[in-house]
Amino acid sequence: ETGVTQTPRHLVMGMTNKKSLKCEQHLGHNAMYWYKQSAKKPLELMFVYNFKEQTENNSVPSRFSPECPNSSHLFLHLHTLQPEDSALYLCASSQLSRGQGEKLFFGSGTQLSVL
Amino acid sequence: AQSVTQLDSQVPVFEEAPVELRCNYSSSVSVYLFWYVQYPNQGLQLLLKYLSGSTLVKGINGFEAEFNKSQTSFHLRKPSVHISDTAEYFCAVSGSGYARQLTFGSGTQLTVLP
Numbered sequence: 479e480t481g482v483t484q485t486p487r488h489l490v491m492g493m494t495n496k497k498s499l500k501c502e503q504h505l506g507h508n509a510m511y512w513y514k515q516s517a518k519k520p521l522e523l524m525f526v527y528n529f530k531e532q533t534e535n536n537s538v539p540s541r542f543s544p545e546c547p548n549s550s551h552l553f554l555h556l557h558t559l560q561p562e563d564s565a566l567y568l569c570a571s572s573q574l575s576r577g578q579g580e581k582l583f584f585g586s587g588t589q590l591s592v593l
Numbered sequence: 594a595q596s597v598t599q600l601d602s603q604v605p606v607f608e609e610a611p612v613e614l615r616c617n618y619s620s621s622v623s624v625y626l627f628w629y630v631q632y633p634n635q636g637l638q639l640l641l642k643y644l645s646g647s648t649l650v651k652g653i654n655g656f657e658a659e660f661n662k663s664q665t666s667f668h669l670r671k672p673s674v675h676i677s678d679t680a681e682y683f684c685a686v687s688g689s690g691y692a693r694q695l696t697f698g699s700g701t702q703l704t705v706l707p
Contacts, residue, residue, distance in 0.1 A: 518700075582639070
């Protein structure tokens with residue numbers, strides 16, 4: 479079993495739908511992240527959770543709502559999305575190490591298409 | 594503020610040839626530098642990182658990178674590539690070493706041709 483598991487792998491939704499992306503890490507890490515990956519653009523950090531507490535929200539629209547019930551699970555709730563939100567959404571985890579070059583472990587992502 | 598520029602969006606190279614993927618950064622503070630690789634239909638995984646010390650860093654799968662402070666570069670090299678090295682490669686910089694402060698480049702697609 480891989481260290482960071484994301485479901486579903488692919489998701490197609492209409493602009494009025496509500497859906498959720500799920501991420502689970504089996505590495506015992508204490509930090510989890512959501513990234514957005516669009517074609518030919520740098521990865522965009524969306525949210526960061528340290529010890530289940532949200533520490534970063536990089537001006538993400540409210541139609542994206544994260545939830546971190548414990549240090550192993552992370553969700554991204556989606557509603558009334560726009561076509562420009564179509565992208566690969568990557569979850570990652572790390573072990574906080576006082577800034578000593580923390581290594582990110584990524585899941586395989588959810589490829590989201592908004593119609 | 595920090596930024597990363599990957600100068601080549603696509604690099605085609607024949608199998609067993611050497612390759613260099615270029616990365617330049619800008620930062621007002623000391624930096625920690627990383628290379629991540631993304632194979633098709635997978636997430637990113639760490640290839641190597643520079644924190645301090647020797648400017649030549651060796652990573653997995655035979656890759657290495659050299660930190661050049663005067664040229665603000667962190668180019669990735671491999672002396673002989675394989676078909677299995679076909680992937681997208683991302684350079685990243687952090688001023689603090691914290692993952693939440695990583696800034697990624699836009700990636701370089703390496704395609705190894707038979």
